[in-house]
Protein backbone atom coordinates (compact mmCIF):
# COMPACT_ATOMS: atom_id res chain seq x y z
CA UNK A 220 0.00 0.00 0.00
CA UNK A 221 0.99 3.66 -0.25
CA UNK A 222 2.45 4.54 3.10
CA UNK A 223 2.60 8.05 4.50
CA UNK A 224 5.57 8.81 6.75
CA UNK A 225 5.35 11.99 8.80
CA UNK A 226 8.76 13.11 10.05
CA UNK A 227 8.24 15.00 13.32
CA UNK A 228 5.58 14.28 15.93
CA UNK A 229 5.01 17.82 17.22
CA UNK A 230 1.97 20.04 16.78
CA UNK A 231 2.42 20.07 13.00
CA UNK A 232 3.03 16.37 12.39
CA UNK A 233 0.22 15.34 14.73
CA UNK A 234 -2.22 17.80 13.17
CA UNK A 235 -1.42 16.44 9.68
CA UNK A 236 -1.87 12.85 10.86
CA UNK A 237 -5.33 13.64 12.25
CA UNK A 238 -6.33 15.43 9.04
CA UNK A 239 -5.25 12.44 6.91
CA UNK A 240 -7.20 10.04 9.14
CA UNK A 241 -10.25 12.32 8.99
CA UNK A 242 -9.91 12.36 5.21
CA UNK A 243 -10.17 8.57 5.27
CA UNK A 244 -6.56 7.47 4.81
CA UNK A 245 -6.12 4.11 6.55
CA UNK A 246 -4.41 4.30 9.94
CA UNK A 247 -2.18 1.38 8.92
CA UNK A 248 -0.82 3.50 6.07
CA UNK A 249 0.34 6.33 8.35
CA UNK A 250 3.45 6.39 10.54
CA UNK A 251 4.92 9.25 12.54
CA UNK A 252 8.67 9.30 13.09
CA UNK A 253 9.89 11.23 16.12
CA UNK A 254 12.77 10.55 18.53
CA UNK A 255 10.57 10.96 21.60
CA UNK A 256 8.46 8.24 23.20
CA UNK A 257 5.26 10.20 22.99
CA UNK A 258 3.81 12.73 20.57
CA UNK A 259 4.00 16.48 21.26
CA UNK A 260 6.95 15.91 23.62
CA UNK A 261 8.72 19.18 22.80
CA UNK A 262 5.54 21.21 22.87
CA UNK A 263 4.75 19.88 26.33
CA UNK A 264 8.27 20.49 27.59
CA UNK A 265 8.44 24.02 26.20
CA UNK A 266 5.02 25.17 27.38
CA UNK A 267 5.56 23.71 30.86
CA UNK A 268 8.98 25.35 31.10
CA UNK A 269 7.59 28.85 30.59
CA UNK A 270 4.92 28.36 33.25
CA UNK A 271 2.27 29.78 30.91
CA UNK A 272 -1.38 29.21 31.88
CA UNK A 273 -3.14 30.23 28.64
CA UNK A 274 -2.23 29.86 25.01
CA UNK A 275 -1.69 33.00 22.98
CA UNK A 276 -3.87 31.78 20.12
CA UNK A 277 -7.67 31.50 20.25
CA UNK A 278 -9.61 28.30 20.95
CA UNK A 279 -10.38 27.61 17.29
CA UNK A 280 -6.69 26.83 16.79
CA UNK A 281 -6.05 23.23 17.82
CA UNK A 282 -5.25 19.88 16.21
CA UNK A 283 -8.67 18.79 14.94
CA UNK A 284 -9.99 19.96 11.54
CA UNK A 285 -13.34 21.08 13.02
CA UNK A 286 -12.68 24.57 14.47
CA UNK A 287 -15.28 24.14 17.24
CA UNK A 288 -13.97 20.75 18.39
CA UNK A 289 -12.04 22.19 21.35
CA UNK A 290 -15.02 24.26 22.51
CA UNK A 291 -17.27 21.20 22.43
CA UNK A 292 -14.61 19.17 24.23
CA UNK A 293 -14.47 21.85 26.94
CA UNK A 294 -18.24 21.78 27.37
CA UNK A 295 -18.42 17.99 27.48
CA UNK A 296 -15.57 17.16 29.80
CA UNK A 297 -16.50 16.70 33.44
CA UNK A 298 -16.03 19.86 35.48
CA UNK A 299 -17.77 21.56 38.37
CA UNK A 300 -20.74 23.66 37.25
CA UNK A 301 -20.06 27.31 36.52
CA UNK A 302 -16.31 27.01 35.90
CA UNK A 303 -16.50 27.11 32.09
CA UNK A 304 -14.94 30.58 31.94
CA UNK A 305 -11.69 29.21 33.38
CA UNK A 306 -11.20 27.10 30.29
CA UNK A 307 -10.87 30.19 28.10
CA UNK A 308 -9.53 33.69 28.52
CA UNK A 309 -11.62 36.48 27.01
CA UNK A 310 -11.80 38.44 24.76
CA UNK A 311 -10.18 36.07 22.24
CA UNK A 312 -11.26 32.78 23.83
CA UNK A 313 -7.68 31.68 24.40
CA UNK A 314 -7.75 28.16 25.87
CA UNK A 315 -5.99 27.33 29.10
CA UNK A 316 -2.88 25.24 28.59
CA UNK A 317 -4.46 22.55 30.76
CA UNK A 318 -7.53 22.39 28.48
CA UNK A 319 -5.46 22.45 25.29
CA UNK A 320 -3.22 19.60 26.55
CA UNK A 321 -6.25 17.55 27.66
CA UNK A 322 -7.76 18.02 24.19
CA UNK A 323 -4.50 16.95 22.50
CA UNK A 324 -4.32 13.85 24.73
CA UNK A 325 -7.97 13.02 23.95
CA UNK A 326 -7.28 13.28 20.19
CA UNK A 327 -4.13 11.15 20.46
CA UNK A 328 -6.18 8.55 22.32
CA UNK A 329 -9.20 8.73 19.97
CA UNK A 330 -7.12 8.35 16.81
CA UNK A 331 -4.76 5.85 18.50
CA UNK A 332 -1.87 7.95 17.32
CA UNK A 333 0.62 6.49 19.78
CA UNK A 334 0.32 3.27 17.77
CA UNK A 335 1.42 5.20 14.69
CA UNK A 336 4.58 6.54 16.41
CA UNK A 337 8.02 5.15 15.56
CA UNK A 338 10.44 6.51 18.16
CA UNK A 339 13.50 7.19 16.04
CA UNK A 340 15.20 10.04 14.21
CA UNK A 341 15.43 10.54 10.43
CA UNK A 342 19.06 10.66 9.40
CA UNK A 343 18.97 10.31 5.64
CA UNK A 344 16.58 10.37 2.70
CA UNK A 345 16.80 8.85 -0.74
CA UNK A 346 14.46 7.94 -3.58
CA UNK A 347 15.35 4.48 -4.97
CA UNK A 348 12.36 4.53 -7.35
CA UNK A 349 9.96 7.26 -8.52
CA UNK A 350 7.23 5.93 -6.24
CA UNK A 351 9.24 5.20 -3.11
CA UNK A 352 11.32 7.05 -0.56
CA UNK A 353 13.73 5.41 1.83
CA UNK A 354 14.32 7.15 5.14
CA UNK A 355 17.38 6.16 7.07
CA UNK A 356 16.61 6.23 10.78
CA UNK A 357 18.31 5.43 14.05
CA UNK A 358 16.28 2.14 13.99
CA UNK A 359 16.99 1.17 10.38
CA UNK A 360 15.44 1.88 6.99
CA UNK A 361 11.80 2.91 6.51
CA UNK A 362 10.02 3.02 3.17
CA UNK A 363 7.16 5.28 2.19
CA UNK A 364 5.37 6.52 -0.88
CA UNK A 365 4.63 9.92 0.66
CA UNK A 366 6.52 12.01 3.19
CA UNK A 367 5.36 14.94 5.29
CA UNK A 368 8.30 16.90 6.67
CA UNK A 369 7.21 18.34 10.03
CA UNK A 370 10.49 18.73 11.93
CA UNK A 371 9.88 22.32 13.10
CA UNK A 372 12.50 24.55 14.68
CA UNK A 373 11.98 23.26 18.24
CA UNK A 374 15.42 21.62 18.36
CA UNK A 375 17.26 24.62 16.89
CA UNK A 376 17.80 26.69 20.01
CA UNK A 377 19.26 30.13 19.35
CA UNK A 378 22.46 30.92 21.29
CA UNK A 379 23.86 34.46 20.93
CA UNK A 380 27.57 34.57 20.03
CA UNK A 381 28.67 35.75 23.49
CA UNK A 382 26.99 32.71 25.08
CA UNK A 383 28.27 30.02 22.68
CA UNK A 384 31.47 29.20 24.67
CA UNK A 385 29.17 28.27 27.60
CA UNK A 386 27.17 25.75 25.59
CA UNK A 387 28.17 22.70 27.64
CA UNK A 388 26.94 20.46 30.42
CA UNK A 389 26.50 21.99 33.89
CA UNK A 390 27.06 25.47 32.51
CA UNK A 391 25.69 28.47 34.43
CA UNK A 392 24.26 29.63 31.09
CA UNK A 393 21.39 27.53 29.77
CA UNK A 394 18.76 27.86 27.10
CA UNK A 395 15.19 27.91 28.42
CA UNK A 396 14.23 25.13 25.99
CA UNK A 397 17.23 22.90 26.67
CA UNK A 398 15.67 19.46 27.20
CA UNK A 399 17.79 18.98 30.34
CA UNK A 400 16.08 20.14 33.54
CA UNK A 401 16.76 23.67 34.75
CA UNK A 402 18.27 23.77 38.24
CA UNK A 403 16.21 25.24 41.08
CA UNK A 404 16.46 28.98 40.96
CA UNK A 405 15.59 29.96 44.50
CA UNK A 406 18.77 31.47 45.91
CA UNK A 407 20.52 32.50 42.75
CA UNK A 408 21.02 35.84 41.07
CA UNK A 409 19.13 34.92 37.94
CA UNK A 410 19.27 36.86 34.67
CA UNK A 411 16.76 35.98 31.94
CA UNK A 412 17.74 37.18 28.49
CA UNK A 413 15.03 37.90 25.92
CA UNK A 414 12.21 40.27 25.17
CA UNK A 415 9.45 37.98 23.90
CA UNK A 416 6.63 35.99 25.43
CA UNK A 417 8.81 33.09 26.59
CA UNK A 418 11.20 35.44 28.40
CA UNK A 419 8.51 37.49 30.11
CA UNK A 420 6.41 34.49 31.04
CA UNK A 421 9.40 32.60 32.42
CA UNK A 422 10.54 35.69 34.37
CA UNK A 423 7.09 35.90 35.98
CA UNK A 424 7.18 32.18 36.85
CA UNK A 425 10.76 32.31 38.18
CA UNK A 426 10.03 35.43 40.23
CA UNK A 427 7.37 33.48 42.13
CA UNK A 428 9.96 30.83 43.08
CA UNK A 429 12.94 33.05 43.75
CA UNK A 430 13.75 34.73 47.05
CA UNK A 431 15.62 37.48 45.15
CA UNK A 432 14.36 39.77 42.39
CA UNK A 433 14.79 38.17 38.97
CA UNK A 434 16.58 40.29 36.36
CA UNK A 435 14.98 40.41 32.91
CA UNK A 436 17.33 41.75 30.28
CA UNK A 437 15.76 42.81 26.99
CA UNK A 438 17.26 44.91 24.26
CA UNK A 439 14.05 46.65 23.18
CA UNK A 440 11.09 48.26 24.94
CA UNK A 441 8.23 45.91 25.81
CA UNK A 442 6.16 45.28 22.65
CA UNK A 443 2.48 44.54 23.15
CA UNK A 444 0.46 42.67 20.51
CA UNK A 445 -2.45 40.30 21.07
CA UNK A 446 -1.11 37.76 18.55
CA UNK A 447 2.25 37.17 16.98
CA UNK A 448 0.94 38.24 13.57
CA UNK A 449 -2.20 39.96 12.32
CA UNK A 450 -5.12 37.47 12.12
CA UNK A 451 -5.66 38.70 8.53
CA UNK A 452 -2.78 36.36 7.64
CA UNK A 453 -4.97 33.36 8.44
CA UNK A 454 -7.33 33.92 5.54
CA UNK A 455 -7.77 35.31 2.04
CA UNK A 456 -7.57 38.96 3.19
CA UNK A 457 -3.79 38.89 3.28
CA UNK A 458 -2.86 35.42 2.01
CA UNK A 459 -4.41 35.76 -1.46
CA UNK A 460 -2.15 38.68 -2.34
CA UNK A 461 0.85 37.04 -0.67
CA UNK A 462 0.46 33.86 -2.70
CA UNK A 463 0.35 35.85 -5.95
CA UNK A 464 3.78 37.43 -5.32
CA UNK A 465 6.29 35.87 -7.71
CA UNK A 466 9.31 37.42 -5.93
CA UNK A 467 10.17 35.08 -3.04
CA UNK A 468 12.62 37.54 -1.53
CA UNK A 469 9.68 39.91 -1.16
CA UNK A 470 7.60 37.12 0.42
CA UNK A 471 10.39 36.56 2.95
CA UNK A 472 10.56 40.28 3.73
CA UNK A 473 6.77 40.40 4.21
CA UNK A 474 6.91 37.42 6.58
CA UNK A 475 9.65 39.07 8.65
CA UNK A 476 7.76 42.36 8.75
CA UNK A 477 4.43 40.76 9.65
CA UNK A 478 5.70 38.76 12.61
CA UNK A 479 5.50 40.59 15.90
CA UNK A 480 8.71 39.01 17.09
CA UNK A 481 9.57 39.62 20.72
CA UNK A 482 6.07 40.74 21.68
CA UNK A 483 3.63 39.81 24.45
CA UNK A 484 -0.16 40.03 24.82
CA UNK A 485 -1.59 42.64 27.19
CA UNK A 486 -2.49 40.24 30.04
CA UNK A 487 1.12 39.03 30.24
CA UNK A 488 2.40 42.64 30.12
CA UNK A 489 0.06 43.43 33.03
CA UNK A 490 1.48 40.53 35.03
CA UNK A 491 4.97 41.86 34.32
CA UNK A 492 4.04 45.39 35.42
CA UNK A 493 2.66 43.98 38.68
CA UNK A 494 5.87 42.01 39.28
CA UNK A 495 7.90 45.19 38.59
CA UNK A 496 5.80 47.17 41.09
CA UNK A 497 6.27 44.42 43.66
CA UNK A 498 10.01 44.43 42.88
CA UNK A 499 9.96 40.71 42.10
CA UNK A 500 11.40 41.47 38.65
CA UNK A 501 13.99 44.07 37.69
CA UNK A 502 13.74 45.04 34.01
CA UNK A 503 16.95 46.12 32.29
CA UNK A 504 16.91 47.43 28.72
CA UNK A 505 20.36 46.60 27.41
CA UNK A 506 22.26 43.81 25.68
CA UNK A 507 25.15 41.59 26.66
CA UNK A 508 28.40 42.06 24.77
CA UNK A 509 30.53 39.52 26.66
CA UNK A 510 30.84 37.37 29.76
CA UNK A 511 33.64 36.69 32.18
CA UNK A 512 33.66 34.25 35.05
CA UNK A 513 34.70 35.67 38.38
CA UNK A 514 36.94 33.79 40.79
CA UNK A 515 33.96 32.76 42.93
CA UNK A 516 32.27 31.28 39.84
CA UNK A 517 29.79 34.14 39.50
CA UNK A 518 29.24 35.57 36.03
CA UNK A 519 30.04 39.13 35.03
CA UNK A 520 27.81 40.15 32.15
CA UNK A 521 29.25 43.07 30.21
CA UNK A 522 26.56 45.32 28.81
CA UNK A 523 26.38 47.63 25.84
CA UNK A 524 25.01 50.77 27.53
CA UNK A 525 25.82 50.24 31.19
CA UNK A 526 29.46 50.62 32.28
CA UNK A 527 29.26 48.32 35.32
CA UNK A 528 28.91 44.62 34.60
CA UNK A 529 25.84 42.80 35.80
CA UNK A 530 26.61 40.03 38.32
CA UNK A 531 24.74 36.76 38.03
CA UNK A 532 24.92 33.18 39.23
CA UNK A 533 22.81 31.85 36.39
CA UNK A 534 21.66 33.05 32.98
CA UNK A 535 18.67 31.57 31.19
CA UNK A 536 18.45 32.37 27.49
CA UNK A 537 14.90 32.88 26.29
CA UNK A 538 16.22 33.84 22.89
CA UNK A 539 14.02 31.56 20.83
CA UNK A 540 15.05 29.50 17.83
CA UNK A 541 17.59 29.76 15.03
CA UNK A 542 16.40 30.96 11.64
CA UNK A 543 18.04 28.19 9.62
CA UNK A 544 15.92 25.72 7.69
CA UNK A 545 14.80 22.79 9.91
CA UNK A 546 16.20 19.35 9.15
CA UNK A 547 19.93 20.06 9.26
CA UNK A 548 22.53 18.00 7.44
CA UNK A 549 20.50 14.99 6.34
CA UNK A 550 17.93 17.21 4.68
CA UNK A 551 20.65 19.36 3.15
CA UNK A 552 22.08 16.23 1.53
CA UNK A 553 18.64 15.11 0.30
CA UNK A 554 17.97 18.57 -1.15
CA UNK A 555 21.17 18.30 -3.18
CA UNK A 556 20.66 14.67 -4.25
CA UNK A 557 16.96 14.97 -5.11
CA UNK A 558 17.37 18.43 -6.62
CA UNK A 559 14.67 19.95 -4.39
CA UNK A 560 14.03 23.61 -5.27
CA UNK A 561 14.95 26.19 -2.62
CA UNK A 562 14.93 29.95 -2.30
CA UNK A 563 18.16 31.82 -1.45
CA UNK A 564 17.29 31.48 2.26
CA UNK A 565 17.29 27.66 1.71
CA UNK A 566 13.56 27.38 2.46
CA UNK A 567 11.52 25.29 0.00
CA UNK A 568 9.53 26.45 -2.98
CA UNK A 569 6.32 24.47 -2.66
CA UNK A 570 3.07 24.33 -4.61
CA UNK A 571 -0.44 25.08 -3.35
CA UNK A 572 -0.76 21.53 -1.89
CA UNK A 573 2.57 22.15 -0.06
CA UNK A 574 4.37 19.64 -2.28
CA UNK A 575 8.11 20.24 -2.42
CA UNK A 576 8.40 17.62 -5.12
CA UNK A 577 6.17 14.74 -6.10
CA UNK A 578 5.55 12.74 -2.91
CA UNK A 579 7.14 15.18 -0.40
CA UNK A 580 4.84 17.53 1.50
CA UNK A 581 5.91 20.08 4.10
CA UNK A 582 4.35 21.83 7.08
CA UNK A 583 5.54 24.35 9.68
CA UNK A 584 8.42 26.68 8.89
CA UNK A 585 9.16 24.68 5.73
CA UNK A 586 5.79 25.82 4.35
CA UNK A 587 6.09 29.49 5.19
CA UNK A 588 6.95 30.84 1.74
CA UNK A 589 3.49 29.57 0.76
CA UNK A 590 1.49 29.94 4.01
CA UNK A 591 2.99 33.20 5.26
CA UNK A 592 3.80 34.44 8.76
CA UNK A 593 1.42 32.11 10.64
CA UNK A 594 2.92 28.95 9.09
CA UNK A 595 4.84 27.98 12.25
CA UNK A 596 1.88 28.36 14.59
CA UNK A 597 -1.05 26.09 15.39
CA UNK A 598 -3.10 27.99 12.80
CA UNK A 599 -0.35 27.21 10.27
CA UNK A 600 -0.44 23.53 11.24
CA UNK A 601 -4.19 23.55 10.51
CA UNK A 602 -3.77 25.32 7.18
CA UNK A 603 -1.04 22.89 6.12
CA UNK A 604 -2.97 19.83 7.28
CA UNK A 605 -6.05 21.01 5.36
CA UNK A 606 -4.09 21.46 2.15
CA UNK A 607 -2.17 18.19 2.40
CA UNK A 608 -5.29 16.17 3.24
CA UNK A 609 -7.13 17.78 0.30
CA UNK A 610 -4.32 16.85 -2.13
CA UNK A 611 -5.10 14.34 -4.92
CA UNK A 612 -2.65 11.92 -3.26
CA UNK A 613 -4.61 11.95 0.04
CA UNK A 614 -7.96 11.74 -1.79
CA UNK A 615 -6.72 8.72 -3.78
CA UNK A 616 -5.44 7.05 -0.64
CA UNK A 617 -8.78 7.51 1.10
CA UNK A 618 -10.67 6.15 -1.94
CA UNK A 619 -8.47 3.06 -1.91
CA UNK A 620 -9.12 2.62 1.82
CA UNK A 621 -12.87 2.87 1.26
CA UNK A 622 -12.74 0.30 -1.56
CA UNK A 623 -10.61 -2.15 0.37
CA UNK A 624 -12.66 -2.01 3.58
CA UNK A 625 -15.13 -4.88 4.04
CA UNK A 626 -18.60 -3.92 2.83
CA UNK A 627 -17.38 -0.91 0.89
CA UNK A 628 -19.00 -2.12 -2.30
CA UNK A 629 -22.23 -3.28 -0.67
CA UNK A 630 -25.32 -1.05 -0.89
CA UNK A 631 -26.13 0.75 2.37
CA UNK A 632 -28.36 -1.28 4.71
CA UNK A 633 -31.97 -0.14 4.43
Ligand SMILES: Cc1cc2nc3c(=O)[nH]c(=O)nc-3n(C[C@H](O)[C@H](O)[C@H](O)COP(=O)(O)OP(=O)(O)OC[C@H]3O[C@@H](n4cnc5c(N)ncnc54)[C@H](O)[C@@H]3O)c2cc1C
Nearest residue numbers: 227228229230231253274275276340341370371373596597
Ligand atom coordinates in the same frame (compact mmCIF):
# COMPACT_ATOMS: atom_id res chain seq x y z
C1 LIG B 1 6.31 28.13 24.81
C2 LIG B 1 5.61 28.21 23.48
C3 LIG B 1 4.28 28.57 23.42
C4 LIG B 1 3.62 28.64 22.18
N1 LIG B 1 2.33 29.00 22.17
C5 LIG B 1 1.67 29.05 20.99
C6 LIG B 1 0.29 29.40 20.95
O1 LIG B 1 -0.33 29.70 21.96
N2 LIG B 1 -0.34 29.39 19.74
C7 LIG B 1 0.31 29.07 18.58
O2 LIG B 1 -0.30 29.07 17.52
N3 LIG B 1 1.62 28.77 18.59
C8 LIG B 1 2.32 28.74 19.76
N4 LIG B 1 3.67 28.42 19.76
C9 LIG B 1 4.36 28.22 18.47
C10 LIG B 1 4.20 26.84 17.81
O3 LIG B 1 2.85 26.52 17.63
C11 LIG B 1 4.88 25.74 18.60
O4 LIG B 1 6.25 26.03 18.71
C12 LIG B 1 4.71 24.34 18.01
O5 LIG B 1 5.08 23.42 18.99
C13 LIG B 1 5.53 24.06 16.77
O6 LIG B 1 5.28 22.74 16.40
P1 LIG B 1 6.21 21.87 15.46
O7 LIG B 1 5.50 20.60 15.22
O8 LIG B 1 6.61 22.70 14.28
O9 LIG B 1 7.57 21.70 16.24
P2 LIG B 1 8.03 20.78 17.50
O10 LIG B 1 7.07 20.91 18.62
O11 LIG B 1 9.45 21.16 17.75
O12 LIG B 1 7.95 19.31 16.94
C14 LIG B 1 8.81 18.82 15.94
C15 LIG B 1 9.20 17.41 16.28
O13 LIG B 1 10.02 16.90 15.24
C16 LIG B 1 11.05 16.15 15.82
N5 LIG B 1 12.17 16.02 14.89
C17 LIG B 1 13.09 16.95 14.56
N6 LIG B 1 13.99 16.41 13.71
C18 LIG B 1 13.61 15.13 13.50
C19 LIG B 1 14.15 14.07 12.73
N7 LIG B 1 15.28 14.19 12.02
N8 LIG B 1 13.51 12.86 12.74
C20 LIG B 1 12.36 12.70 13.45
N9 LIG B 1 11.82 13.68 14.20
C21 LIG B 1 12.44 14.88 14.23
C22 LIG B 1 11.39 16.90 17.08
O14 LIG B 1 12.11 16.10 18.00
C23 LIG B 1 10.01 17.31 17.57
O15 LIG B 1 9.47 16.33 18.42
C24 LIG B 1 4.34 28.35 20.98
C25 LIG B 1 5.68 28.00 21.05
C26 LIG B 1 6.31 27.92 22.29
C27 LIG B 1 7.77 27.54 22.32
